Amino acid sequence: MTVDELIEQSGDATAADPAWLGSDAHLALLSDALEPAFGLSDVSLEWATPGEPSFWERATRKIKLERPVPVPALTLAELARLTVLGLLHESFHAQYSTSFGSYETRKLALDSRLWRAADRLFQVFEDGRVNALGVAADPRLADHLDEFAEVAVGQAALLAGKNGSGTSPASARNQLFFAVEAYALRPDELQSLNPDVSQALSELAPLIDSTKTGTTEDCGIASVQVVDAIISSTLPS
16 A cells, blocks of 8 residues: 555545545554555554544654644545554654654753744754654655655644744744744745844755754754854844
8 A cells, every 4th residue: 555545545435435534444444454555564553532633652652643633624535644644754754753862951951931932943853854864765745745744844834823934023033933944844944034034044054954854853953053043133023
């Protein structure tokens, strides 16, 4: 089974029975595809608890996958497709994510009010890293991973609100945080930014780029450095 075939089967099953989406039968299909479609022979799969995002649990070799629920903005077929793409992404975490190393210790050097921001960038840098490794291993997956990353950028833009794309953000410093997220996920798709923010991003870009060929720990260390650079910048907040 290929990823494309799994997407097709998921769409067909959802069309035949809308209640199939997010069901035990849906989970069973995805679980059966772990080895043939994703090359994972020693990993188990569960639905995450309601409202919880997908994540890879390294200690237990388990993927917790966000359970799809109907939303007005997407068709059921689109939700089924995004669920497969989410599993594809988590499969790369299973293959490529390693120890956090010294990240937690280094994070403690930041003001505690910045820990959440550092964790967020750590996650984004690691997502960008494993996606890049996945494309390098199988270039045929590039379009799927770009699509998944684009959804993540859209979610970051929603969280950023008035500090998302545009030349007149409410807070240039907060827009830089969004710009770093977007660049880490889709470096090939530049956002419209305030000129000062664009310049600040260009100065951080080499550090962000270095995470693509680094380790999970490198992503964590870079997130601490970038958060410190953002909070120390002269951009208006």
